[in-house]
Amino acid sequence: MRTSPQICKESGHIYFSHDDGVLRLLDQRLLPGREEYFSCADTQDAVYALKEMVVRGAPAIGVTAAWGCVLAASELLRRGADAAVDWENELEKLLEILADARPTAVNLVWSVKHMRGLWLSRVPDSLPRLLAVWKAEAARLQAEDIAVNKRMGAYGAECIDRGDTVMTHCNAGVLATAGYGTALGVIYAAHDQKKNIRVIANETRPFLQGARLTAYELKARGVPVTVACDNACALLMKRGMVQKVIVGADRIAANGDTANKIGTYGVALLAKAHKVPVYVAAPLSTIDRACPDGDAIPIETRPTHEVTHMGGSPVVPEDVPVYNFAFDVTPAELIAGIITEQGVLAPPYGRSIAEAFARAGADNP
């Protein structure tokens, strides 16, 4: 297994060991202070890791869910369910629990559906055979995510000019994907092209993905990064300190409306007021064509203690209610381009998204 900071340079924070059948996840709750792995031996462990944000970020959630399917099959096998008539029912129940772990990132449902589809279409008639098929597929999805991110990086780097300061919100990097990153993948590609860019990482209350994770991995890779409080955004833009905004996405509707970390919508509105272009970087698997627009995207609300407490200490008086919406939706009209593995999509997104899927289908007939 690789250890940090190598992890932050490429991949390795999601690691399935074929020796003991355990999925190990770099525990993102502890970063940047401690680099420890969380072990998932069964589906419940994987669901806990997803819910508690041991692992987070839409593509990383999707890859973890694929390995979660593997854990579900091996768990049943350990329980001797192969001999029982209804292992299929047991497995369906575990997959359902897995798919329900978090609601907004479409990659989770996409991944479980994909693995389930493989099971039902090939009808592997025994758990050991299904387990082998799923292990190979989870590994393939993990490798494919990195390849897709690199393609996005190459397209997206074209949107960044020499000397730009790029603002990003949340963490859409190595840690949020199988490796490399979506929004940060674009930044890595521009950095590798020696475009002399700088990054402003919004701290991203309440989980602090920007301050803790984005700054951690950009620093490991040698990209100049400054952390700013979320509420500094207007001042920084007013002073001309931001030339581009690039963010990731958890779910993009068919019309281009984009759900991403809470606060992204506010950043996009401020960017419009200051004439700063906003780009979203996401693979086609993050686009949910069944959602016509942003109103159809489910928004996760998370436990209140994430807002009321910091480092275990209260920052809100006891019994005062708080809001903890984890995501918001940025309307398509605030987005200058959607960077995908099929190129940078331009508005109107209804058309460019449909064309990108048609091209992807032609690539993978």
Ligand code: MRU
């Ligand atoms: O709650 P999180 O940390 O899972 O939210 C993550 C984000 O909002 C990311 O920006 C998004 O998933 C894109 S990750 C490539």
